Amino acid sequence: RGRLSLKMASADLTWLLVRNTSSFLVKRNRQNMTLEPNNLSGRNCFRYSGLARKQTVGVEPAKDGKGIVLVTKKSTGVRQPAKLMNRVVLKRDSRRTFRAIRKITAKGGYRKDLSNAAIRRAAALIKSQRPVVPKKAGRSRKE
Numbered sequence: 001r002g003r004l005s006l007k008m009a010s011a012d013l014t015w016l017l018v019r020n021t022s023s024f025l026v027k028r029n030r031q032n033m034t035l036e037p038n039n040l041s042g043r044n045c046f047r048y049s050g051l052a053r054k055q056t057v058g059v060e061p062a063k064d065g066k067g068i069v070l071v072t073k074k075s076t077g078v079r080q081p082a083k084l085m086n087r088v089v090l091k092r093d094s095r096r097t098f099r100a101i102r103k104i105t106a107k108g109g110y111r112k113d114l115s116n117a118a119i120r121r122a123a124a125l126i127k128s129q130r131p132v133v134p135k136k137a138g139r140s141r142k143e
Contacts, residue, residue, distance in 0.1 A: 009077045015052035033053040057114045059121040067091030068122050094126050
């Protein structure tokens with residue numbers, strides 16, 4: 001007998017179902033923002049959706065607070081959620097981290113705007129992980 005081939009819903013259909021009823025949706029000040037994973041901009045739109053798109057890119061802080069984790073979603077194996085995400089820990093300096101993000105997203109066939117957004121998010125996370133250096137009090141002038 002022939003096997004029954006099950007297909008998942010298309011990205012467009014998933015977006016139509018998720019766009020107004022997602023549990024990640026945050027509506028404030030006439031803006032629709034989202035907290036979904038792998039959404040680099042935080043905007044609730046199909047272009048950056050981490051739920052509806054087949055291939056997504058996400059950037060998270062590393063567990064120990066040093067470095068970042070680049071999360072990519074594979075386009076195959078949609079029905080195996082445990083194997084769907086690929087995580088790469090990047091703990092080197094920022095220049096090599098950005099180069100690695102560009103390389104991984106380019107080789108994986110991800111969109112260039114996602115690559116640029118991932119680099120912007122990674123830069124913000126790396127900057128927030130730097131230790132805060134207190135400013136020295138300036139010497140007072142004698143007049």
